[in-house]
Amino acid sequence: MYVKICGLREPGHxxxxxxxxxxAIGFVLTRSSRRxxxxxARELASAVPPHVLTVAVFAGExxxxxxxxxxxxxxxxxxxxxxxxxxxxxxxxxxGVTLVRAGAASTDLRCGAxxxxxxxxxxxxxxxxxxxxxxxxxGRPEGRWMLAGGLTPSNVAEAITAARxxxxxxSSGVEVAPGEKDSGLIRDFxxxxxxx
Ligand SMILES: O=C(O)c1ccccc1N[C@@H]1O[C@H](COP(=O)(O)O)[C@@H](O)[C@H]1O
Numbered sequence: 001m002y003v004k005i006c007g008l009r010e011p012g013h014x015x016x017x018x019x020x021x022x023x024a025i026g027f028v029l030t031r032s033s034r035r036x037x038x039x040x041a042r043e044l045a046s047a048v049p050p051h052v053l054t055v056a057v058f059a060g061e062x063x064x065x066x067x068x069x070x071x072x073x074x075x076x077x078x079x080x081x082x083x084x085x086x087x088x089x090x091x092x093x094x095x096g097v098t099l100v101r102a103g104a105a106s107t108d109l110r111c112g113a114x115x116x117x118x119x120x121x122x123x124x125x126x127x128x129x130x131x132x133x134x135x136x137x138x139g140r141p142e143g144r145w146m147l148a149g150g151l152t153p154s155n156v157a158e159a160i161t162a163a164r165x166x167x168x169x170x171s172s173g174v175e176v177a178p179g180e181k182d183s184g185l186i187r188d189f190x191x192x193x194x195x196x
Pocket of ligand 1: 006007026028030031032033034057058059081102120122123126127128129130148149150151169170171172173
C-alpha cells in the first residue's frame with residue numbers, strides 16, 4: 001500500500017513521516033491553512049531521502065505559476081487539483097517530475113487519461129477532512145490511484161477495504177488542529193494503512 005502524507009510544514013513532522021515509512025510527502029503551495037512558500041518547501045524537501053517522493057500540491061494556479069513554484073521548491077512531483085485540460089499536463093512534462101492528477105469521483109477515473117503518472121480520487125472539497133462514500137468508486141479507477149478525503153488512522157483500514165485503492169493520501173486526519181500535524185497520528189496512519 002503506497003502511503004502519502006500531505007500538508008507538512010515542520011522538519012520534525014517530515015522526519016517522522018520518513019521514519020514511519022511514508023512513500024510520498026506533500027507540501028501545499030496553494031491557498032490553505034497548510035500553505036508553505038516554495039522556499040520553505042525546498043528547505044523541507046532537502047531533508048527527504050530520494051526513495052521518498054516529494055510532492056507540491058496546487059489547486060487551480062496557472063501552469064506558469066505551477067512551473068515556477070515547482071522549480072523553486074525542487075520537489076519531484078506536482079499534484080494538480082481542479083479542472084485542468086490535458087494541455088496543462090503536457091506543458092509540465094518537460095520538468096521531468098511525476099505528474100499527479102487529483103479530482104473527485106465524478107472525474108475521469110483512468111490514471112493516465114491526461115498523461116498523468118498517478119491519480120488521486122478525493123472528496124469534493126480537497127483538504128477538508130470530510131469523509132465520503134469511498135465504496136462508491138470500488139472497481140472503477142484504473143491504474144495507480146490513491147484514495148483521499150477524510151482518512152484517519154482509525155478509518156483507513158475500513159476505507160481500503162471499501163475502495164481497494166493502490167495507495168492512500170492523508171492530510172487532516174493526522175492533525176490536531178487545521179495545519180498542525182501530530183507525529184503520533186502520522187505514525188499511526190502509516191501503520192494502519194499498511195495493515196489494512
Ligand atoms: O491539504 C490541503 O490543504 C489542500 C488544499 C488544496 C488542495 C488539496 C489539498 N490537500 C489534498 O487533499 C487531500 C487530503 O484531504 P484530507 O484533509 O485528508 O481530507 C490530499 O489529496 C491532499 O493532498
